[in-house]
Amino acid sequence: MDIATMLQMLFEGFLVSMQIFAFTLIGAVPLGIVVALLRMSRVAPVRWITRLYISIMRGTPLxxxxxxIYFAPYYVFGIQLTTDSKWYATIVAFIVNYAAYFAEIYRSGIQSISRGQYEAAEVLGYSRVQTFVHIVLPQVVKRILPAMGNEVITLVKDTSLAFSIGVAEMFSTARALVASQVSMVPFAIAAAFYWVFNFLVEMVLGLLEKRLDYYHD
Structure with missing residues (x-):
């Protein structure tokens, strides 16, 4: 097999990896906010259940x-699995897993804002929504961006775990090519794909950090 064909196959697998990446961010980023707010709820049972969810998601392998998630519908409810079941199970698992990590990052950012800023905003006549949107949120975003960046970069690499339930993303394609071609070249190319994409992610995050730097010259 020539390099061009190999690159095409790996790129098709890379597109699947990027779909997992994109759907996870679209689902986990807003869900993480909801989980973080539930984690800080004044209602004790809600807070405990949320803590248990976060603990399970962070304490067990993705x-x-x-x-x-893939096998539960069959073994618990007797629902027959289809080809699409693998894809849906992957997306759901990634979203609920990363939402737990994002929630803890959000929570730490929100709780890092001093109580005095809320009191000052109240004195100035800001509503709770205005205080959060105009005063708290910009500071929280700036403070959590490095931690969020680390999780996003980890997510790019974690997409390779989808091979475990048969989703044909880039890593599984590379494994198949290595086995059929008896060559490590597919792994090297796959590594280059991951590295280049993560490099682009780092650049974007760096630009965002500079944009949010209130103390730049």
Missing amino acids: MLQMFA
Whole structure:
């Protein structure tokens, strides 16, 4: 097999990886906000249940969570699995897993804002919504951006775990090519794809950090 064909196959797998990446961010970023607010709820049972959810998601392997979500419909409800089941299980597992991590990052950012700023905003006549949107949120975004960036970069690499339930993303394509071609070249090309994309992510995050730097010259 020539390099051009190999690149085409790996690029098709890379597009699947990027779909997992995009759908995870679209689902996990807003869900993480909801989970963070529930985690800080004044209602004790809600707070405890949310803490348990976060603990399970962070304390068990993502691969195991994918297996559980993929096989649960069949073993628990007797629902027959289809080809699409693998894809849906992957997306759901990634979203609920990363939402737990994002929630803790959001929570730490929100709780890092001093109470005095809320009191000052109240004195100035700001509503709770105005205080959060105009005063708290910009500071929270700036403070959590490095941690969020680390999770986003980890997510790019974690997409390779989808191979465990048979989703044909880039890593599984590379494994198949290595086995058929008896060559490590597909792994090297796949590594280059991951690195280049992560490099672009780092550049975007760096630009965002500079944009949010209130103390730049």
